[in-house]
Amino acid sequence: MSAVLRDPRVEIRRMREGDLEAVFANERAAYSHPWTMGILRDCLRVGYDCQVVLLDKRVVGHVVLSVSVGEAHLLNLCVAQDAQGQGLGRRLLRRMMRLAREKAADTVFLEVRTSNVAARQLYETEGFCEVGRRHGYYPHEEHEREDAIVYAKPLL
Numbered sequence: 388m389s390a391v392l393r394d395p396r397v398e399i400r401r402m403r404e405g406d407l408e409a410v411f412a413n414e415r416a417a418y419s420h421p422w423t424m425g426i427l428r429d430c431l432r433v434g435y436d437c438q439v440v441l442l443d444k445r446v447v448g449h450v451v452l453s454v455s456v457g458e459a460h461l462l463n464l465c466v467a468q469d470a471q472g473q474g475l476g477r478r479l480l481r482r483m484m485r486l487a488r489e490k491a492a493d494t495v496f497l498e499v500r501t502s503n504v505a506a507r508q509l510y511e512t513e514g515f516c517e518v519g520r521r522h523g524y525y526p527h528e529e530h531e532r533e534d535a536i537v538y539a540k541p542l543l
């Protein structure tokens with residue numbers, strides 16, 4: 388609601404089945420290794436918290452969170468390339484942090500590619516700290532892998 392009040396062109400709401408085509412298109416354009424349509428659909432089906440951000444009524448970003456027994460995992464955060472750099476990623480992240488708190492999570496975890504400077508900057512300025520590394524976690528070039536940094540933020 389606060390996002391709507393701050394900028395009437397921006398709305399953040401729950402993701403619906405009808406958003407999936409746009410979400411998938413943004414996903415493919417933004418990531419070197421995007422999620423498939425099947426994975427996105429499954430996230431809705433299993434009841435993960437999936438939200439989208441709309442700019443002038445167009446779906447330009449999405450975020451997916453899973454919460455279980457006090458632990459929240461941010462599984463995806465994506466803003467369409469032509470809508471990046473306008474504060475939407477930070478807004479989506481803050482919305483999810485609020486949701487995680489409401490669901491009584493005490494910590495939020497996420498993984499990010501070591502080379503993903505923009506996302507790392509975002510997470511670090513929102514109070515996430517590096518708590519570990521997963522060696523070769525992500526596919527990279529054809530036969531290469533890239534490490535993941537594991538970030539965590541306590542909510543209590």
Ligand SMILES: CC(C)(COP(=O)(O)OP(=O)(O)OC[C@H]1O[C@@H](n2cnc3c(N)ncnc32)[C@H](O)[C@@H]1OP(=O)(O)O)[C@@H](O)C(=O)NCCC(=O)NCCS
Nearest residue numbers: 417464465466471472473474475476477499505506508509
């Ligand atoms: C990471 C991502 C979600 C950020 O979304 P965004 O809407 O562009 O981010 P915002 O405009 O809210 O910026 C938030 C902060 O991110 C950081 N940031 C964003 N773009 C950046 C860039 N090109 N270089 C360095 N830092 C950057 C800055 O700290 C920025 O804060 P500031 O504007 O006060 O400097 C977006 O770049 C994206 O979707 N990337 C592709 C998918 C991805 O990598 N997702 C993360 C997976 S873990």
